[in-house]
Amino acid sequence: MIKKSVTVIFIFFCFFGFSQKIINKNIESEILETTRNVKIYLPQGYEKDSIKNYPLAVVFDAEYLLDAYIGNSVLFAAKDKAPKQIIVGISMSKTRKKDTYFDVNTGNLTADNIAFYQFVKDEVIFYMESNFRTSPFISLVGEGTSANLITHYLSENKPFINSYICINPTFSDFVGQQFQSYNLQKFLKEDNTFYLYTNNASSFSSKKQTKISELQNGLASLELKNFNVINDTIKTSSSVSAISEAIPRALTNVFEIYSAISKDEFNKNIKDLSPIDAIAYLENKYLEIEFLFGSNLGIRERDIYAVEKIVIEKENGDHLREFGRMILKLFPTSPLGDYYIGRYYESGKQIKKALKQYKIGYGKMDPTDPNSDAFYENILRLGGM
Template sequence: MIKKSITLIFILFCFLGYSQKIIDKNIESDILETTRNLKIYLPQGYEKDSVKNYPLAVVFDAEYLFDAYVGNSVLFAAKDKAPKQIIVGVSMGKTRKKDTYFDINTGNLTAENNAFYQFIRDEVIFYMESNYRTSPFISLVGEGTSANLITHYLREDKPFINTYICINPTFSDFVGQQFQSYNLQKFLKEDNTFYLYTNNSTSFSSKKQTQIGELQRGLASLELKNFNVVNDTITTASSISAISEAIPRALTKVFEIYSSISKEEFDKNIKDLSPIDAIAYLENKYLEIEFLFGSDLGIRERDIYAVEKIVIEKENGDQLREFGKMILKLFPTSPLGDYYLGRYYESGKQTKKALKYYKIGYGKMDPSDPNSDKFYENILRLGGQ
């Protein structure tokens, strides 16, 4: 309980910090033939960097989901667990039933539901991409019947949504048939990464738990390499608590590729690789981060160290040269690329080349860096001045 309270306090603190970055925008909708309100959050630093792009999250039910999602987004970005995001909240209020409730007799969207669906797709997302620096990575976030509406975007012939976050979803009795009609195999044709998050909860009625459980079991049987199904179950007596838990749990999975290499990721994907494959894995990880999220991180030193042992100990360290070159390409300001090149040439007794790279690496370091003395020792050991 204390731990959850601390988290909520931290998120509230973050909210107070970002409150000045909220933009209220009324958008005239030709599709809905009315004016709708948007709440737009721009992350810290957006105004200062005129080049950087950010993932876009569209949050339905902005009245109560927007602040919670933004607070979690700020926290995850501060902890380097997710990129900073541009977030647009769509206010619904009294129009929620008209916007997202479906025909209970068929499970199909009503004419009004379809209009709202198109409003999000053709007007809200278009407006955000036209006026703000968004990356190609788009998330939809909704709760209840809004979560159900979000799943209908899976039917698009050309998928353009990366993440479908469906919190406490209220599905029709025909949800299984609807998912079968979406032809999820089409995602395999896309050179992109997709996530579908749904949560069950002990706070739901028995009927609803059974319905969601059956859908999740069906989704779990899918084997689609780039379509990641996240089936969650939250143990709580309150659907409100389920919302507060679902958002960070969804973000953890959706942005796991952005995070630095965890022990789980290393054990599952890296530890048994050859040095050249481990190097390629690390390079591809950061290329995908840049492509999906518009975040040019260079490369985290802790991720370099995560694969260092494989490169040094396997194949007699013959791939140290490729390792150093890869690091210099992704992170040219880091001395680590030069260090590994120096170590490669030193192991081959090519002293002059080794000394050259040790000197270049040392020149990139701040004298106050505690590792600079160790770096200089390499130069002295090889007789450098």
């Protein structure tokens, strides 16, 4: 209970922090033949950095989901668990079924639902990509019937959404047939990464729980390397509390690749790799972060150290030079790349080359850095040889 209260308090204070960054925009929609208001959140630092791009999140049901999603996104970014995001919130029409529902007899979207679908795709996303520095990574976030509508974007022949976050989804009786028609195998043809999050909850009616459970069981059998299915079940007494839990749980999974290497990630994906494969894994992780999220992080030192032991202890440390070169490629201002190359040369008795590399690395360091002494000791030690 205390932990939940702390989270709520943190997000409460975040609301004050981002309240001045909300832009109200009226979009004249040719598709809906009316004007719709959207609320746009720009992350801290957006105005100062004219080059950096940010993932785009489109949040349906903005009247109650937007603040919660923004608050969680601020928290995750502050904890280096996710990139900062540009977020646009769309409030539903007063006649909710006009935007997000379905024909109960077929499960298909109604004509009004299709129009709203196209409005989001062709007008809201187009406006955001045309006017703000968005990266290629797009998330759709919705609850209830909006979550159902989001799944219909899976039917696009050319997928353009990366993460489908479906909270407390209200599905038709035909949802299984609909998913079969989406031909999810097509995602394998895409050089990209995709996520589908759905949650069940103990607070739902037994009929709704059964419907979601059947879909999740079917999705669990999918084996698509770039299409990540997150089947979640939340034990809670109300649908409202399920929403508050679902958002951070979805973000944890959707932005898993962005986070520093965790113990679970190391044990699952890295520990049994050869040095060459471990180096490639680390390089690809950061190249994918930059491509998907527009975040050029360089490379986190803790991730370098996570792979270091494999490179040093396996195969006699013969791949230290490749390790150092990879680090310099991603993070040229880091002295660690020079250190590992220097260590490679030193192990091969190429003292002049090792000394040169250590000097280059030392020249990049702040004299107040406690690690600079170790670099200098290497220089003194080899310089006396």
